[in-house]
Amino acid sequence: MKLTKFTDPLPIPPVLKPKWKSKEYTYYEVGMRETKQSLHRDLPKTTIWGYEGIYPGPTIEVEKGEKVFFKWANDLPARHLFPIDHTVHGAEKEIPDVRTVVHLHGGRTEPASDGYPDAWFTKDYKIKGAFFQKQIYQYFNQQSARALWYHDHAIGITRLNIYAGLAGFYLIRDEKERSLNFPSRPYEIPLLLQDRSFHEDGSLLYPEQPDKNYSGIVPSIISSFFGETILVNGKVWPYLEVEPRKYRFRLLNGANSRFFGLSLDSKQLFYQIGTDSGFLEQPIGVKRLLLAPAERVDVIIDFTNLEGKLVTLKNDAPTHFPIGDPVDPETTGVVMQFRVNKTLSTIDTTVIPPHLDLIGRLPEQTVWKYRFLELSEEKDQYGRPLLLLDKKKWDDPVTENPIVGSTEVWNFVNTNGDDHPIHVHLVQFQIIDRRPFDVEYFKSTNQINFTGPPVSADPTERGWKDTVRCPPGQITRVIIPFFPYTGQYVWHCHMLEHEDYEMMRPYIVRPLY
Numbered sequence: 001m002k003l004t005k006f007t008d009p010l011p012i013p014p015v016l017k018p019k020w021k022s023k024e025y026t027y028y029e030v031g032m033r034e035t036k037q038s039l040h041r042d043l044p045k046t047t048i049w050g051y052e053g054i055y056p057g058p059t060i061e062v063e064k065g066e067k068v069f070f071k072w073a074n075d076l077p078a079r080h081l082f083p084i085d086h087t088v089h090g091a092e093k094e095i096p097d098v099r100t101v102v103h104l105h106g107g108r109t110e111p112a113s114d115g116y117p118d119a120w121f122t123k124d125y126k127i128k129g130a131f132f133q134k135q136i137y138q139y140f141n142q143q144s145a146r147a148l149w150y151h152d153h154a155i156g157i158t159r160l161n162i163y164a165g166l167a168g169f170y171l172i173r174d175e176k177e178r179s180l181n182f183p184s185r186p187y188e189i190p191l192l193l194q195d196r197s198f199h200e201d202g203s204l205l206y207p208e209q210p211d212k213n214y215s216g217i218v219p220s221i222i223s224s225f226f227g228e229t230i231l232v233n234g235k236v237w238p239y240l241e242v243e244p245r246k247y248r249f250r251l252l253n254g255a256n257s258r259f260f261g262l263s264l265d266s267k268q269l270f271y272q273i274g275t276d277s278g279f280l281e282q283p284i285g286v287k288r289l290l291l292a293p294a295e296r297v298d299v300i301i302d303f304t305n306l307e308g309k310l311v312t313l314k315n316d317a318p319t320h321f322p323i324g325d326p327v328d329p330e331t332t333g334v335v336m337q338f339r340v341n342k343t344l345s346t347i348d349t350t351v352i353p354p355h356l357d358l359i360g361r362l363p364e365q366t367v368w369k370y371r372f373l374e375l376s377e378e379k380d381q382y383g384r385p386l387l388l389l390d391k392k393k394w395d396d397p398v399t400e401n402p403i404v405g406s407t408e409v410w411n412f413v414n415t416n417g418d419d420h421p422i423h424v425h426l427v428q429f430q431i432i433d434r435r436p437f438d439v440e441y442f443k444s445t446n447q448i449n450f451t452g453p454p455v456s457a458d459p460t461e462r463g464w465k466d467t468v469r470c471p472p473g474q475i476t477r478v479i480i481p482f483f484p485y486t487g488q489y490v491w492h493c494h495m496l497e498h499e500d501y502e503m504m505r506p507y508i509v510r511p512l513y
C-alpha cells in the first residue's frame, strides 16, 4: 500500500496529569486500553493499544527526586491483536494471551517496580505472573534530567505489545537543565521513531511467520520485524511546522528491530546535547546520528534563517542493520518533514552552552570483575535462528550476580552478524571501547585474538548510557557501577524479536554481606 508522505501534522503526546500530588509524593493512574486512532490521513482508523488509550502514551514529566507512585492498569480486551507463537518461552498456550507489565526504561527502580518480564498481570490483576509483587509501582527519580521511556515488557510477547502501541516518554527535569536555557515547550518536542506495516483496512500488520518458514510452526516468531512505513509519534511520515529558531528534540528509537541513521537533507548539523542517560560534557555538532532500538539522543536543530524552507529528516540505516538491504529513499529512507513556515513569535534567546555537564570517566582500577558474554546465534529445535546471551536461555540459572556498590566491566563478544543493542536494567554505564576479533578462531578455541586496535566510544555516545550497540565481530566493553538496589533484574538485546526469543537473561545484584 502506498501512502503519501507529509500529509499529517506531527502529533505531540499530551503531558499526563497526576491523580493527586502533595509535597511528599505524586500519584498517577494509567489505564491500558484498546482504541481506534488515525495513523495516516488515507488509512482507515487503526486499532491500537495505548496507555490512557492513546498511542504513543501520554508524556510523563517528573522532577529529579520526586517520589512518584504509579498504578498501571490493564484494561485491554481478552484477545490479542497479533498472532502469538506459543513455542516461545513464557508464552505457552495455558498462559493468558493478553498480559502486560510496565518497565520504565533507564530508570533507577527497585526490583518490585521494575517491570520484571514474569511480573505480568491480566485485566483487574485476575491472573499474575510468578514474579508479580505489587500493583502500585514506585519511582523515586534519583537521577538527573534525562529522557526515559516506559513500555511493555511482558515475557514472550513484548514485541507484540509494544507494536500494538504500548510506549511513551518519561522526562526527568532538574535545576541544572533549567539553568542551561535550552528551548522549552513548545520548542521542545519528543520524537518517537518507529516502523509499522498495514493491512488495506488500516489495521496493523505483524507477520504470522517468517518469509521463509522452514519450521512449519504457525504462528512463528520472526527473527526481526521491519515495517514498510516510518511513524513519528504515531503518525506515518508526518510534518511539523516550525519557526525560524532553535528547537530541542528528544529522539527515541522505539522500533522493534529497525536502526535509524538520521540526517537532515538541508545538510544541517544536529547539535547533540545528551545521550540515553543525561547530558554530554559538551555539545557536539554531527551530520548523522545512529540510533539502535531503545537508544535516545537529545538534540538541538537550528532553523534560524531558513524561512520558507522544507527540511526532511532522512534515514540511511540498512534495514536489518548492518548487513541488510539499503533503505528505499522514497519510503523507509524518509522519517518526517520540517516546514519552516511559522513566523517567529518571540526572539530566540535560547543558547547551546559550550559546557553541559561533568561526566568524568570511570577508572578501570575500580573494577571488581570482568565478564565475557558472548552474543551468539544458534538454532532452536525447529531449525529457527536462536540468539543467545552467554549461550544460555532465559530459564537457565542466574550467572551474572554483581555485588551492590561494585563496578564491573562487561565484554559483549558478538560472534554473529547482527548489531545487538544491549540494555541492562537498573544501571547506567560508560562505553569504554570496541575492538575487532577473529570470530572463527574464537568459536573453535574460545580464545580472543584481536584483529585490530580498540576504538573508543563514538563522540555521540560519550555520556552515560543504558543501551549499547554491539557490532558483529567486535568486543564491546562497558563499565558499569551496580547500585543502589539489590535484587533480580534483567539484561537483554533490545531488538524485540530477539528479546522475546531467549536473548534476555536475569541478573541479580547481590548484597555485600
Ligand SMILES: [Cu+2]
Pocket (backbone or CB within 6 Å): 387, 418, 419, 420, 421, 493, 494, 495, 498, 499, 503
Ligand atoms: Cu539482538
